[in-house]
Amino acid sequence: GVWNQMKWLLAWPLCLLLYFTVPNVSTARWENWFMLSFILSTMWIASFSYVMVWMVTVIGFTFGTPDVIMGITFLAAGTSVPDCMASLIVARQGMGDMAVSNSIGSNVFDILVGLGLPWALQTLAINYGSDIKLNSKGLIFSVGLLLASVFLTVMGVHLNKWTLDRRLGLMCLLLYSVFLCFSCLIEYNIFTFVNLPTCRDD
DSSP states (O other): OHHHHHHHEEEOOHHHHHHSSSOOOTTTTTTOOOOHHHHHHHHHHHHHHHHHHHHHHHHHHHHTTOOHHHHIIIIIIHHHHHHHHHHHHHTHHHHHHHHHHHHHHHHHHHTTTTHHHHHIIIIIIISSTOOEEEEEEEHHHHHOOOOHHHHHHHHHHHHHTTOOOOHHHHHHHHHHHHHHHHHHHHHTTTOOOOOOOOOOOO
């Protein structure tokens, strides 16, 4: 259809770039170059992530949206789509344990390594002895909501006799909606003044 043609047209430059820069290990010629393919893929993902963060920051500044809200909505959704697709694939294959482990493990990795490694490099290698300031005081409330949502999710799985079905999926979507609404209200200073703008003109 027309939609598939549009998707192919938009993805064609990217596919061409990756075709010439990342070895295809599914072919006999490059099957032993899997480590190089992994490293190059990781570098491309890092480059795309940098561009995505920069674009989200500029868009949020243009529309006057706090950086934290852009982070917990668009940025979080953009980085979680690959994890969602991976969990969906293994869940359809009947491996529900792997799907749940992937979702939990990826978030633990994001928090401990995704935050810890850049902070360590900044404070130890780039600018030794420096510290990183967090402008939003509402993050403590977001972390509390996150812990509450994790607890309720585990409790829901337990009450559902450790089975994944439509009812549990709807409950998870409802919990995410509640988390998103409360986080946005907190960052917009609806309950109390906690957020200062990150991007400034001066």
